[in-house]
Amino acid sequence: MASEHTNSAPPKKNILVIVSHPKDVTLWCGGFMEMHPEHSWFVISLCQANGKKKDALHFFKALDHYGARGIISNLNDHKGHQLPFEKIQHRISGLLPNETFDIVITHHIVEAFNHINNRTISIAVVRLWALGVIRSKELWTFAYQSENTIGLPEPAFGADITYDLTFDVWKNKLQMITHLYNYTKHSYEAKSVTCIEAFWQFKTPKHVIYSLAPKSYLGYYFLDQNM
Numbered sequence: 001m002a003s004e005h006t007n008s009a010p011p012k013k014n015i016l017v018i019v020s021h022p023k024d025v026t027l028w029c030g031g032f033m034e035m036h037p038e039h040s041w042f043v044i045s046l047c048q049a050n051g052k053k054k055d056a057l058h059f060f061k062a063l064d065h066y067g068a069r070g071i072i073s074n075l076n077d078h079k080g081h082q083l084p085f086e087k088i089q090h091r092i093s094g095l096l097p098n099e100t101f102d103i104v105i106t107h108h109i110v111e112a113f114n115h116i117n118n119r120t121i122s123i124a125v126v127r128l129w130a131l132g133v134i135r136s137k138e139l140w141t142f143a144y145q146s147e148n149t150i151g152l153p154e155p156a157f158g159a160d161i162t163y164d165l166t167f168d169v170w171k172n173k174l175q176m177i178t179h180l181y182n183y184t185k186h187s188y189e190a191k192s193v194t195c196i197e198a199f200w201q202f203k204t205p206k207h208v209i210y211s212l213a214p215k216s217y218l219g220y221y222f223l224d225q226n227m
Helices: 022-035 055-066 085-095 116-131 167-180 205-215 218-222
Strands: 004-006 014-019 040-047 069-075 101-106 136-142 161-164 196-202
Touching: 014 022, 014 116, 022 040, 022 055, 022 161, 022 167, 022 196, 040 055, 040 085, 055 069, 055 167, 069 085, 085 116, 101 116, 116 136, 116 205, 196 205
Parallel strands: 004 161, 014 040, 014 101, 040 069, 101 136
Antiparallel strands: 136 196, 161 196
């Protein structure tokens, strides 16, 4: 798949973002959102609605900054607790707005540094897309890799779509992580704020399954589908 390096985007799109935690929106696609306020954004965060760090409040302040709509749920993945696939899929289904989207953006399935529930969320999103529950023309997943010695994410080599952030957008992104979500400047989260945001692009559910199934358990969730 060819890589597209761009700071522009097509005319107004209706875009759905589904993430595990509130901060994930800012970390992995906040720059893209800030650079493209012409798009209509709806964000679903599945965890930490009842978090002690006031994550829900911070989440909605971030959405206001991006001019986005959204909702946050209270699934509990505290200390690496693995959530059942069926529970995640059911929760996403119940939070979806009754809309058709141009793009749905979510976590990637096989990123080495990815949280186990992020991977399950990604599989659930792909399955709901395949079933027509999520109505979207295409799927984008975050495209990052961790090849440095300290395990920090970097834009994946050969990612289909990359956005070079301006200095001001990158600075706003960092300030949201450190000032809004209250992570220290030496935290993993702050050090993960990249100046490039990257995505893998998929046009059909088959495209995802055939590309990634050999590297994950993805195929297992589609055994009952004629795909």
